[in-house]
Amino acid sequence: MTSGATGSSNPFRTGQRLSRTPDPCAVVVFGATGDLTARKLIPALYNLARGRLLPAGLSIVGFARRDWTDEQFRAAMKEAVAKFSREPLQEDIWDAFAHELHYVSSDFAAADGYGRLRDRLLKQDQQHGAGGNRLFYLATPPTAYAAIAQRLGEAGLVKGGTDGGWIRLVVEKPFGRDLATARELNQNLGLVFRERQIYRIDHNLGKETVQNILVFRFGNGIFEPIWNRRYVDNVQVSVAETVGVEGRGGYYEEAGALRDMVQNHLLQVLSLVTMEPVASFRGDAVRDEKAKVFQAIVPIADVARQTVRAQYAAGAILGQDVPGYRQEEGVAKDSVTETYAALKLQIENWRWADVPFYLRVGKRLPKRATEIAITFKTAPLQLFRQMGSENPTPNLLVLRIQPDEGISLRFGAKVPGTRSDVRPVNMDFRYGSSFGVEAPEAYERLLLDAMLGDSTLFTRWDGVELAWELLTPVLDAWRSGASPLQSYDAGSWGPDAARALTERDGHEWHRM
Amino acid sequence: MAQDVTALEKITGKEIAVDPAGIEDAFLRIWRETAGDAYDASTVRLRVLNLVAVGSGPAAGDSFDRVMAVVPQRHPCRGILAVADTAASGVEASIGAHCWNAAGTGRHVCSEEVSLRGAPGQARALASAVLALLVPEVPVEIWLIDNVDLDGAVVAELLASADRVLLDSARSANPADAYRAALAVSDERGIAFCDLAWQRLAGWRALIAQLFDRTDAMAELPRLQSIEIVGGDGRPSSDALLLAGWFASRLRLQPADVSARVDGFGATLYDGTRGTRLAVTSDVQRAPLREVRIRTERASFFIQLHEDSGHMHVREEWPDRQTRRTVAMEPIDDAAVILDALDDRDGASVEIDSMRAILALST
Numbered sequence: 001m002t003s004g005a006t007g008s009s010n011p012f013r014t015g016q017r018l019s020r021t022p023d024p025c026a027v028v029v030f031g032a033t034g035d036l037t038a039r040k041l042i043p044a045l046y047n048l049a050r051g052r053l054l055p056a057g058l059s060i061v062g063f064a065r066r067d068w069t070d071e072q073f074r075a076a077m078k079e080a081v082a083k084f085s086r087e088p089l090q091e092d093i094w095d096a097f098a099h100e101l102h103y104v105s106s107d108f109a110a111a112d113g114y115g116r117l118r119d120r121l122l123k124q125d126q127q128h129g130a131g132g133n134r135l136f137y138l139a140t141p142p143t144a145y146a147a148i149a150q151r152l153g154e155a156g157l158v159k160g161g162t163d164g165g166w167i168r169l170v171v172e173k174p175f176g177r178d179l180a181t182a183r184e185l186n187q188n189l190g191l192v193f194r195e196r197q198i199y200r201i202d203h204n205l206g207k208e209t210v211q212n213i214l215v216f217r218f219g220n221g222i223f224e225p226i227w228n229r230r231y232v233d234n235v236q237v238s239v240a241e242t243v244g245v246e247g248r249g250g251y252y253e254e255a256g257a258l259r260d261m262v263q264n265h266l267l268q269v270l271s272l273v274t275m276e277p278v279a280s281f282r283g284d285a286v287r288d289e290k291a292k293v294f295q296a297i298v299p300i301a302d303v304a305r306q307t308v309r310a311q312y313a314a315g316a317i318l319g320q321d322v323p324g325y326r327q328e329e330g331v332a333k334d335s336v337t338e339t340y341a342a343l344k345l346q347i348e349n350w351r352w353a354d355v356p357f358y359l360r361v362g363k364r365l366p367k368r369a370t371e372i373a374i375t376f377k378t379a380p381l382q383l384f385r386q387m388g389s390e391n392p393t394p395n396l397l398v399l400r401i402q403p404d405e406g407i408s409l410r411f412g413a414k415v416p417g418t419r420s421d422v423r424p425v426n427m428d429f430r431y432g433s434s435f436g437v438e439a440p441e442a443y444e445r446l447l448l449d450a451m452l453g454d455s456t457l458f459t460r461w462d463g464v465e466l467a468w469e470l471l472t473p474v475l476d477a478w479r480s481g482a483s484p485l486q487s488y489d490a491g492s493w494g495p496d497a498a499r500a501l502t503e504r505d506g507h508e509w510h511r512m
Numbered sequence: 513m514a515q516d517v518t519a520l521e522k523i524t525g526k527e528i529a530v531d532p533a534g535i536e537d538a539f540l541r542i543w544r545e546t547a548g549d550a551y552d553a554s555t556v557r558l559r560v561l562n563l564v565a566v567g568s569g570p571a572a573g574d575s576f577d578r579v580m581a582v583v584p585q586r587h588p589c590r591g592i593l594a595v596a597d598t599a600a601s602g603v604e605a606s607i608g609a610h611c612w613n614a615a616g617t618g619r620h621v622c623s624e625e626v627s628l629r630g631a632p633g634q635a636r637a638l639a640s641a642v643l644a645l646l647v648p649e650v651p652v653e654i655w656l657i658d659n660v661d662l663d664g665a666v667v668a669e670l671l672a673s674a675d676r677v678l679l680d681s682a683r684s685a686n687p688a689d690a691y692r693a694a695l696a697v698s699d700e701r702g703i704a705f706c707d708l709a710w711q712r713l714a715g716w717r718a719l720i721a722q723l724f725d726r727t728d729a730m731a732e733l734p735r736l737q738s739i740e741i742v743g744g745d746g747r748p749s750s751d752a753l754l755l756a757g758w759f760a761s762r763l764r765l766q767p768a769d770v771s772a773r774v775d776g777f778g779a780t781l782y783d784g785t786r787g788t789r790l791a792v793t794s795d796v797q798r799a800p801l802r803e804v805r806i807r808t809e810r811a812s813f814f815i816q817l818h819e820d821s822g823h824m825h826v827r828e829e830w831p832d833r834q835t836r837r838t839v840a841m842e843p844i845d846d847a848a849v850i851l852d853a854l855d856d857r858d859g860a861s862v863e864i865d866s867m868r869a870i871l872a873l874s875t
Contacts (some may be wrong), residue, residue, distance in 0.1 A: 009730070010721060010724045010725055010730060011724075011733070011762040011763060011764075012717065012720055012721035012724055012758075012762055013721050013725075014762065014859075014862055015858055015859030015860075015861065015862030015863075016717065016718060016721055016858075016859065017718075017856065017858065018718070020725050021722045021725050023725075023726070024726065049837070049839065050839060050840045051839070051840060052715065052718055052719055052722065052824075052839045052840070055722060055725065055726070056722075056723075056826065056828055056835040056837055057833075057835055087840075090821070090823070090840070092818070092821055092823055092838050093823060093838045093839065093840060095838070096836060096837045096838035097837075097838075099836075126832075126833075127833055128833060128835060129726075129728065129830065129832070129833050
């Protein structure tokens with residue numbers, strides 16, 4: 001333990017909501033002049049500082065190519081906080097925060113820049129007693145990851161400071177574009193960093209409502225007993241977006257819906273919905289259970305029957321005409337990149353055998369929504385059908401991740417009258433109606449966790465690898481023509497083939 | 513409170529008979545009338561607690577109203593005000609609600625508020641009306657608006673149903689009396705309490721704890737030389753006293769050499785071998801807690817409340833470094849503090865220890 005590290009027996013912590021604050025450290029942001037830094041990272045750090053969640057002795061060093069001074073960096077970040085922060089910019093708090101903002105101008109591949117970074121960090125250590133604790137954040141294109149890691153290693157920046165503090169690396173998705181590139185990236189990072197030092201961030205996992213999946217499942221006694229193949233008929237995870245590629249055509253052409261969302265976000269959410277209970281949230285408990293789910297997912301043998309890929313054509317969203325994908329800026333006129341993907345998966349374990357899991361994600365769909373829909377089996381005896389009522393609608397539990405976050409449960413109720421008519425009704429819990437408090441930004445939670453060394457909400461390598469092992473054959477098959485690219489009108493719920501994916505099993509997509 | 517949670521309206525003044533079933537129906541009508549088209553069959557009334565406010569006079573009604581404009585947005589609840597009113601004949605009731613658009617959803621949500629006024633001598637009837645109106649199966653929090661009178665007739669009747677009492681020792685002429693009363697309720701009747709003066713200290717306690725998260729700062733605790741707390745208007749405020757008690761109890765120090773001063777008191781706190789000087793002083797011009805200074809052999813720590821901005825300035829001085837930062841301090845009006853108290857149920861034993869420690873100091 002270094003002189004700057006935190007202890008565990010602080011007598012003043014008893015009875016406090018937080019068990020500790022992070023160690024003093026330096027946060028080094030690579031890609032400091034980019035969009036992510038301005039929109040998310042610096043506003044998140046400012047809000048954490050404002051809310052008394054950061055320690056004294058924390059400094060932030062921006063690292064990027066642009067030839068900026070400390071003052072220019074501070075001015076740009078002040079503008080960013082004023083524009084994007086959840087809490088308003090307040091001058092005196094900003095002034096104290098900005099005092100610890102620094103900037104190093106360098107190409108990511110240039111060794112001398114890392115020498116200057118090292119000197120700056122050593123100076124910060126001396127001034128703040130930060131003990132050599134460092135959080136490196138790669139807010140750069142993935143193509144720069146390997147070079148940055150290599151240069152950090154060469155510059156001796158991953159050994160901790162003079163006092164031997166902790167070193168952590170935060171990496172933004174995408175983690176590769178298939179199994180081979182993910183392994184290559186991991187090997188490159190692994191040459192310099194150990195796995196326990198690498199924090200692969202998926203900001204969706206920092207959202208309150210995603211975290212609430214675990215609270216809902218394991219903080220209540222009534223759901224877990226029915227959370228299995230005996231009672232669950234099918235599970236659907238859907239991410240619908242109304243937007244198109246929003247000027248990111250170049251990136252999206254290389255990614256597509258499967259890489260952009262399914263490989264990380266949808267599979268992560270699926271693992272939270274299906275994992276076994278943990279005994280505690282210590283260490284790797286949650287990530288261990290998630291990995292077991294990935295291991296139990298049956299490889300997709302019949303890509304043509306189990307997957308659908310499609311691309312949006314021109315249409316209308318919310319009353320506005322919108323162009324087709326191939327008319328978007330930066331998109332090839334003959335592009336075969338999918339903007340919609342749907343899959344049927346099976347999890348072969350004791351809990352979920354034979355329960356189909358349907359995943360879908362799409363751009364330019366009629367509304368923006370992320371939901372998990374769990375359809376339960378109908379009652380064993382259709383008692384009220386014998387009394388003239390229609391076929392019962394199965395119970396449906398919907399966990400809404402965004403927007404209008406909440407949970408609803410559909411069940412049958414008797415329609416008032418002399419007949420025994422049963423009508424489905426919804427019982428609805430809405431976060432917005434119940435907790436009129438603004439949730440912290442996902443990046444605030446995740447940055448704080450990374451500084452505290454809590455990797456629960458970050459993706460471990462085995463999770464990444466297993467996800468790519470599942471999806472790379474799909475990408476290969478799609479490339480070779482299996483499951484031909486479908487088209488759907490912008491503003492529709494996707495192609496007919498997606499409907500067929502569920503109807504083939506006697507199911508239908510949950511109406512969002 | 514979230515910026516997109518906006519109070520739309522206060523619906524007030526509907527006089528109604530003290531009839532629980534009638535009041536339930538009236539609430540349902542209010543929801544439907546105010547929600548208009550937004551009301552649909554999927555709406556659920558969520559009530560996670562009963563907040564029963566006990567007070568006297570019109571000022572109590574105003575306090576209750578301010579709190580109910582805020583608290584239900586985070587803790588959906590039924591609010592019941594029981595107030596002694598010389599103008600009342602028997603027990604009179606009115607119902608009201610605050611309605612707002614829920615964060616981001618455009619949903620219309622309303623609180624439920626019942627105001628009960630009882631003429632002097634009607635304490636038992638007033639309490640019985642409160643009991644009849646409690647939402648079952650959810651906690652009952654009793655908030656003493658005016659003063660800490662746990663022996664008052666209405667409160668005495670309600671205590672049997674209470675899960676916790678919210679009191680404010682800062683409103684007491686002698687905070688020590690409030691501590692003793694609260695501890696007696698806890699010790700003798702097993703009812704939890706939360707002193708809002710203690711809750712106002714949450715930000716201070718968090719910052720002080722943060723100062724000692726570092727190992728090098730922790731190592732300084734056995735070498736603590738002095739703690740100076742400044743707060744109060746002519747005499748130490750309740751929050752300043754509670755903070756002194758917190759230091760003594762958390763550090764397991766025993767008081768000795770207590771000496772009164774014109775503006776407060778001083779004492780030496782011992783752990784058997786060493787002494788730490790404690791001074792709690794007030795400032796005629798400023799009322800609440802405003803400064804804490806902690807000195808050890810090697811380091812000094814300063815936390816100061818900047819009155820204009822409401823922000824806290826934190827400074828650490830070490831032989832080889834000095835750090836400064838400025839952080840936000842949340843508002844500490846009644847609504848904010850009650851919100852905080854409803855969120856925080858983990859620190860009760862620390863609060864009790866702090867009260868006992870300051871009582872030991874003051875005796």
